[in-house]
Amino acid sequence: MNVKKTSYENCPLSEDKQTCDNSPLCKDLPNILMIGLHCCGDLTPTMMKFFxxxxxxxxxxxxxxxYHRMKFDETQRRFDNFPLSTKLKTILQNKQTWSLNSYAMRLAAQETRSRWRNQTTLDHDYHIKNVAYRGILEVFIKQESCDHSKLFRKLTRKRDMETFTTYVEAIVKRTKLNGDEGEIDGEIMKEKLEKIYSQYEKYFMYIEPFTALQxxxxxxxxxxxxxxxxxxxxEHTYKTSVVSVFNDNISPRNLALIAVKNNKCVI
Incomplete structure (x- = not known):
């Protein structure tokens, strides 16, 4: 059986509503409720247009x-599907220097305040190490202008985060770094990472305050x-609501966008 692979991002959704409704696929179909429980990137706007x-x-x-996985137009310096509404587009027309980039969109999909409040001292300590150690590795990769590839699915395990030394040991064993002169020696890599650690350790105290602002x-x-x-x-005359469908301690993405076409329906 030959199955043609398609991408919802490139789906040729007809602007002609009558053409869509009269197509063979749409005839004799029952009423449909379209549900998406993990609508990554542009999937929600695409479902809205189908709806x-x-x-x-x-x-x-x-x-x-x-949200950061939405398609971004580098020429226009904006997301293809944000803003969508005429109202927000009109507001932003007068603010040419203001826009949301991929970092802001990623921030919109981070942990919620509720989950932050429930974190223990150990949780915060682990988060500091996670951010700091990965940052040091990124500095090293940038300084050495090297390519890296993982030898295992996960670069580190939780027990590797006990100290920076155990983290470095895991990195050396579980990744491969290639510089201009070939693969970087593990001992040299350890020495340089420790040096970067000493240089930036004094800034670790700022990680959680900045995270709180995020x-x-x-x-x-x-x-x-x-x-x-x-x-x-x-704007397309549908009855809508945004509701919390479960506790955000279970999952930080707990908001559901709901819309119906029948005005008699109650949301």
């Missing part, structure tokens, strides 16, 4: 995530994304 274009789809429910910004950015999508649906 708007096909009469057989009566309801929509999307739990979105990974936690405060996260709901602001995610709310903006959801409001833009909700407004787009309302």
């Amino acid at each position: 708007s274009s096909l009469d057989v789809i009566k309801g929509l429910c999307c739990v979105s995530c990974c 936690v405060l910004m996260q709901p602001v950015l995610e709310t903006l994304i959801y409001l833009d999508r909700q407004t787009w649906l309302e």
